[in-house]
Amino acid sequence: MHPTASLVIVVLVAFRVIQCSLSTTRPKVAVSCVIPNEVQAGICVPPGDCPAFQRINEIGELSSTGRISFLRELYCDIDADQSGVCCPRNSLLSYRQPTLNESLPRRDRTVFATRFGENDSFQCGDSSMINKVRGGKIAAIDEFPWMAMLLYGPSNAPGCGGALISSSFVITAAHCLVGKNVQDKGNLKFVRLGEYDINRDPDCMVEGNYEDCTDGKQDVKPKRVIPHPEYSSSQFSQHHDLGLIQLERSVSFSDFIRHICLPPMAExxxxxxxxxxxxxxxxxxxxxxxxxxxxxxxxxxxxxxxxxxxxxxxxxxxxxxxxxxxxxxxxxxxxxxxxxxxxxxxxxxxxxxxxxxxxxxxxxxxxxxxxxxxxxxxxxxxxxxxxxxxxxxxxx
Incomplete structure (x- = not known):
């Protein structure tokens, strides 16, 4: 092959490699989004890249329903796999009014709480019928209504989580029921259902033109705890780390308290x-x-x-x-x-x-x-x- 032809081939191959490299590193197109209480659209970016978001994302500022609701409204999707927050296009700016109006009528959920009929069971695994599931880190007030908080010792301190699987049983990890972890925390005192914000009761969020409020948390005493029979708290690898809690009483289902579905076996x-x-x-x-x-x-x-x-x-x-x-x-x-x-x-x-x-x-x-x-x-x-x-x- 002629040396010039070889040089041309090398140059073409190199050009193709560079072209592919450029195409894979091409920056993503900026995603526009809506900032509550503002006319100008924002841009969807990772939370850590938005100084305005960091300035208001202080735990001391989260005592108001309006502020928490505002934070949730900022969440947006950068792409199919990554959520972000809606940030002012000028990163030096702050949000003009970082809260939502709390003086709104409360949403009437009565019709939804009985929509399956008085004698029908609520469908398992059915999360919110009102608030659609969104991206972001802060859950909606009625999202994952089977979540349980386990409270331990004389101070009723939160120590573990769990999930409601029926009106009278909660599933959790066995190490939350027996062993050194429980000895350190104290005995399991209550299973809390319907919780959202541990600092308030009932909990409320602004959703559209309404204030959406829970029915209040329910603390139910455990009747018995049942770690899996093959679980050993002394085993380092923690095989069979699963347990059940039978509640002292059955709970009534609502939009804020429901049970999750068990999976099909070997799915x-x-x-x-x-x-x-x-x-x-x-x-x-x-x-x-x-x-x-x-x-x-x-x-x-x-x-x-x-x-x-x-x-x-x-x-x-x-x-x-x-x-x-x-x-x-x-x-x-x-x-x-x-x-x-x-x-x-x-x-x-x-x-x-x-x-x-x-x-x-x-x-x-x-x-x-x-x-x-x-x-x-x-x-x-x-x-x-x-x-x-x-x-x-x-x-x-």
């Missing part, structure tokens, strides 16, 4: 690459810029999305920590995130788009102490492996 689609989960709770968080320590709980119900993490890779990571994963455990997360929304015992959830319902996929078991450590997934008890035991024990 592989729930634990396969590409699967996205949600976790929710009042867990350790650095979501609020100031006013909370690193190990403090969030006062407001938070949520986040987590990807499935390959079981084999997860085994390799934790094998170095002398921990052995079993078939009854699954891994999720492992990406850099700014929220550890789920407390121990909280549900790992999958939304079944075909049926329009939420399925209980896992229960928060253990993981790294620091939130959002890239490459370090959390470990969850795989509920699908225990459906037979759950149904038999809870009679569901």
């Amino acid at each position: 592989s689609v729930l634990t396969s690459p590409g699967t996205k989960y949600n976790v929710c709770g009042w867990g350790r968080t650095n979501f609020f810029r100031a006013g909370l320590g690193g190990d403090s709980l969030s006062p407001i119900k938070l949520k986040t999305t987590l990807p499935y993490f390959d079981h084999g890779e997860c085994q390799e990571i934790y094998r170095a920590k002398k921990l052995s994963l079993g078939s009854g455990q699954l891994c999720a997360g492992g990406q850099k995130a700014d929220t550890c929304a789920g407390d121990s015992g909280s549900p790992l959830m999958f939304f079944d788009r075909k049926e329009g319902t939420w399925l209980l996929t896992g229960v928060v078991s253990m993981g790294v102490k620091e939130c959002g450590m890239e490459g370090m997934p959390g470990i969850y008890t795989n509920v699908g492996q225990y459906v037979s035991w759950i149904k038999k024990t809870a009679n569901v």
Whole structure:
């Protein structure tokens, strides 16, 4: 081949490589969004890239319904996989009026609370019928209504999470019921349902032209606690970390208290690459810029999305920590995130788009102490492996 021809081929190949490189690094198109109380549109960016958002995202400023509602309204979607906040286009500016009007009529939910008929059961896994599920870290007031908060000791301190699976049973992690963790916290005193903001009762949020308020929290005493029979609190790997709480009384379902669906047994689609989960709770968080320590709980119900993490890779990571994963455990997360929304015992959830319902996929078991450590997934008890035991024990 002639040297000149060879040179032309090399140049063309190099040009193609550069062209491909440029196409993959091309910046994303800015997404416009609406800032409440302002005429000029904003731009959707990651929360950490918006100084105006950081200035108002203080825990001391979240005592008002209007401020929390304003923060939720700022959430937007940067793309299909990433949520952001609506920021002023001039990053030096602040939000002009960072609150929403609280002097609004309350939404009447009576018709929704009885929409299935007096003698019908509420459908499991049915979250809000009024407020659509949105992106962002702050959950809607009626989002994930099966969430339970477990209160321990003489001070009724929050210590674990759980999920309502029937009118009289809550599922959680076994280590929330027996072992050293319980000895340190004190005995389980109450299961709290219908909670949103631990600093207020009832809780309210501004939604459109209405103020949407809960019916108030319910603290129910446990009748008995049932750790899985094969669970051992002394086992480092925490296999079979699953338990049930039978409530002292059955609870009535409403838009703010409902039960989540159990998964079909051995449903592989729930634990396969590409699967996205949600976790929710009042867990350790650095979501609020100031006013909370690193190990403090969030006062407001938070949520986040987590990807499935390959079981084999997860085994390799934790094998170095002398921990052995079993078939009854699954891994999720492992990406850099700014929220550890789920407390121990909280549900790992999958939304079944075909049926329009939420399925209980896992229960928060253990993981790294620091939130959002890239490459370090959390470990969850795989509920699908225990459906037979759950149904038999809870009679569901």
